[in-house]
Amino acid sequence: MEPSEEPKSALVDHAVRSLQALLGSKWEITNEVLDDGAFDARVRLVFPGSKVVEFLVLAERELTPRDINGKIAQTHSILRHAHVWQSLLVVSPWLSPRTQHELREHGVDYLDLTGNVSLNSDDPLVRIHLQGLTKSSSKPSTGRTITLAGSRTGRIVRFLVDHAPPYQAKDVAQTAKVSTAWVSRLLGQLEERLLIQRENRVITKVDWRGLLRARAAAGDLLRDNPHHGGLALNGVRDVLERLRSGAINRPFAITGPHAARALAPLSVGGQLMVYVDASEHEVTGLMDDLGLLPTDESPDVLFLKPQDPVVFEGARVVEGLPHIAPSQLVLDGLAGPGRMPAEAEAVLAWMADHEDEWRR
Known part of the structure; x- marks a missing residue:
C-alpha cells in the first residue's frame, strides 16, 4: 500500500x-490518536x-500551497490567538518545495516521509531543517497533480511569464496554440500551487519566478533537446x-x-550553446x-x-547575434548541467530588477 493510501493514523506512526x-534514543516520544x-x-x-x-498533528495525504493559505493557516491562527502552548505539526507522504515554503512562511512545522523536515522549539531548544525529495516518488493519485513538462506546457509557461x-x-490558448479546455485545466493546477491568482476567470497575478522554477524542475535541458557537440578548431570567438x-x-x-553573461556576468568560459x-x-x-570538428567529449x-x-x-539581438529571451534563458539554465543553474539565478535577479525591459 502506498503511503498516500494508508490511514492517517499509520501516516502519523511513520512520522x-x-x-x-x-x-535519538534519549528522547521519549508519545503518540496519542485524537478523534x-x-x-x-x-x-x-x-x-x-x-x-x-x-x-497537535494534522495528517494530510496530499497538500498544495493553496491548502496552506486556507485550512492550515486558519488552524495555526486559531491556536496562536487562543494562546495554547502546543505547536501545529503537519505530516504528509510528500510536500513539494513550494508547499514547504508556504508552511515555513506561516510558522508551521512539518515532516514528510521522504525526509523533508522543519521542526522548531524554543524550550527545550530544537532546530531541525532537512531536505528530502524535491519530486514525489509516488504516482499521482488524483487529477490534482499535473506535470509541467512537455512542449505545450512550455508554450503556456512562456506566455504567462512574458x-x-x-x-x-482563451488569450493564453490562442497564443500558445493549445485548446482552451486544456489551458483551463493547467491554470487550475497553477492556481492550486499559488503560481497564479485569478478573480473570476481573469488571471490577475503570476508568480513568474516560481513558475520558471517549477517548469525547470520538471525538465532537463540536454535530455529534452537532442544535441550535437563540436570542437572549435580556431576557437569559439571564430565561431x-x-x-x-x-x-x-x-x-x-x-x-x-x-547568453547568461550578456545579461548577468557571473563566470567566464563554458560551452557555446546554440538552438538550431x-x-x-x-x-x-x-x-x-563553422570550422567545428564533431565530438562527444568536452565540446x-x-x-x-x-x-x-x-x-x-x-x-533579442546582442552584438549582432540572436540570444533567446531571458525567460527561456532561465528555464534552460535551471534545467542545465554544471554551473548553469547558478548563472540562471543571476539572470533571475537581473529580470527582477529590469522587469519593464523584458515583460510585455
Missing part, C-alpha cells in the same frame, strides 16, 4: 518513527530534565564571428553561459561551415534541436 530516528475531528494526533517529545514539547496580466485562458557573417542560413539563437532546428545530417554540414560548441519553436520567441 513518529522518523522523529525518533532524528532525535475530535480537529486534529489527528497529539505528539509529545520529552527530553530528561526538560519541558515537554507538544504538537506577458503581464490581466488576461484569460561567433562566422555566425555573425551569416554562416547559418536558418533561424538560430544562443542560450547557455554565453536542423537534422543530424544538417548539423554536420553546419559544423563544417566547445553544442547545437540543440529545440523541443518546441517557442524557444525562439522573444529573441
Whole structure:
C-alpha cells in the first residue's frame, strides 16, 4: 500500500518513527490518536530534565500551497490567538518545495516521509531543517497533480511569464496554440500551487519566478533537446564571428553561459550553446561551415534541436547575434548541467530588477 493510501493514523506512526530516528534514543516520544475531528494526533517529545514539547498533528495525504493559505493557516491562527502552548505539526507522504515554503512562511512545522523536515522549539531548544525529495516518488493519485513538462506546457509557461496580466485562458490558448479546455485545466493546477491568482476567470497575478522554477524542475535541458557537440578548431570567438557573417542560413539563437553573461556576468568560459532546428545530417554540414570538428567529449560548441519553436520567441539581438529571451534563458539554465543553474539565478535577479525591459 502506498503511503498516500494508508490511514492517517499509520501516516502519523511513520512520522513518529522518523522523529525518533532524528532525535535519538534519549528522547521519549508519545503518540496519542485524537478523534475530535480537529486534529489527528497529539505528539509529545520529552527530553530528561526538560519541558515537554507538544504538537497537535494534522495528517494530510496530499497538500498544495493553496491548502496552506486556507485550512492550515486558519488552524495555526486559531491556536496562536487562543494562546495554547502546543505547536501545529503537519505530516504528509510528500510536500513539494513550494508547499514547504508556504508552511515555513506561516510558522508551521512539518515532516514528510521522504525526509523533508522543519521542526522548531524554543524550550527545550530544537532546530531541525532537512531536505528530502524535491519530486514525489509516488504516482499521482488524483487529477490534482499535473506535470509541467512537455512542449505545450512550455508554450503556456512562456506566455504567462512574458506577458503581464490581466488576461484569460482563451488569450493564453490562442497564443500558445493549445485548446482552451486544456489551458483551463493547467491554470487550475497553477492556481492550486499559488503560481497564479485569478478573480473570476481573469488571471490577475503570476508568480513568474516560481513558475520558471517549477517548469525547470520538471525538465532537463540536454535530455529534452537532442544535441550535437563540436570542437572549435580556431576557437569559439571564430565561431561567433562566422555566425555573425551569416554562416547559418536558418533561424538560430544562443542560450547557455554565453547568453547568461550578456545579461548577468557571473563566470567566464563554458560551452557555446546554440538552438538550431536542423537534422543530424544538417548539423554536420553546419559544423563544417563553422570550422567545428564533431565530438562527444568536452565540446566547445553544442547545437540543440529545440523541443518546441517557442524557444525562439522573444529573441533579442546582442552584438549582432540572436540570444533567446531571458525567460527561456532561465528555464534552460535551471534545467542545465554544471554551473548553469547558478548563472540562471543571476539572470533571475537581473529580470527582477529590469522587469519593464523584458515583460510585455
